[in-house]
Structures are given as C-alpha cells and as structure tokens.
Amino acid sequence: MMLVTSSKARLFALVALAILGLAPFARANINDYEFRLVAAQFKTGQAIVSVRLVHKPDDKPAPDAVIFAMRLDMAPDGMETMTSMIEPAQSPDPGIYRFKVDLTDAGTWRISLAAKVQGESGTVQGRLILKVAP
Structure with a gap:
C-alpha cells in the first residue's frame, strides 16, 4: 500500500516540476505584441x-x-455609438489579418481588436485609427 502511494506522489511531483519548469520558456510578455495598420487612409x-x-x-x-x-x-x-460592419477576411500572409469593413461616412474610424497569441497567456488588445475621405 505504501509503495503505490509513494509512486503516485513521485509521479505527481515529476508532473508538477515539468509544468513549472516549462513556464520560464514562454516566448514573450503579452505586452510585447501589438497590432499595426498596413495602410491607414481609405x-x-x-x-x-x-x-x-x-x-x-x-x-x-x-x-x-x-x-x-x-x-x-x-x-x-466623438461618435462611439456609430458603429459599422467588420468581419474577418482571408489573408495571404502569416501575421497579417484582414477585415472587410463598411466605412459609411468620411471621418476618423477606430478598429478595436482582441487576440490570443499561440504559446502566450493573456490577450493582445489594440485600437487602430483609420482616416476616411469621401
């Protein structure tokens, strides 16, 4: 009986050490990521x-x-309640994310995004500004 309990305790300890040992190898802090517009004029x-x-x-x-x-x-x-359609679109390149949008009026628009990065904990959030001409 003691042998079974001791084996389970050792297994638990090894699993815990493995999990804790991998924690320092995360690639980066989530704040090391940011969204950037490819073009800002539309x-x-x-x-x-x-x-x-x-x-x-x-x-x-x-x-x-x-x-x-x-x-x-x-x-x-100053018109946060004025929203418009935004939906994901296919992207040809890794790390580039495309969105189909409907820019109904000229002015300054804001895209707000939230994402999970593979291998990282936390959420990347971004607010990007678009300038829209008639």
Whole structure:
C-alpha cells in the first residue's frame, strides 16, 4: 500500500516540476505584441483593412493568433455609438489579418481588436485609427 502511494506522489511531483519548469520558456510578455495598420487612409464604402500583429522586440509577425473580438466605430470623432460592419477576411500572409469593413461616412474610424497569441497567456488588445475621405 505504501509503495503505490509513494509512486503516485513521485509521479505527481515529476508532473508538477515539468509544468513549472516549462513556464520560464514562454516566448514573450503579452505586452510585447501589438497590432499595426498596413495602410491607414481609405475612401468611404466597402474596404479591406490589413493589420499586422507583430512581436515588438524583434519586429517579427505573430502568425496563427486567434482574433476573438473586433469592433469598428467613430469614437475618435466623438461618435462611439456609430458603429459599422467588420468581419474577418482571408489573408495571404502569416501575421497579417484582414477585415472587410463598411466605412459609411468620411471621418476618423477606430478598429478595436482582441487576440490570443499561440504559446502566450493573456490577450493582445489594440485600437487602430483609420482616416476616411469621401
């Protein structure tokens, strides 16, 4: 009976050490990631907005992130309740995330995004500004 309990305790200790031992090997702090617009100038109407998610210390793209929240509004012009359509679109390049948007009015629009980066804990959040001309 003691042998079984001792074996289980050793197994538990080894698993715990393995888990704790891997923690320092996370790639980065979640604050080391940011969203960047590929282009910031648009015309009213339907458009595709491309956003780069990068690891800031080495400026490398962060592929395979899961974007789980997105919003498009005119908050920079004092109209946060004025929202418009935003939906994911296919992207040809890793680390580039594309969105189909409907820019209904000229002015300043804000895209708010939230994503999970593979291998990292926490959430990357970004607010990007678009300038829209008639």
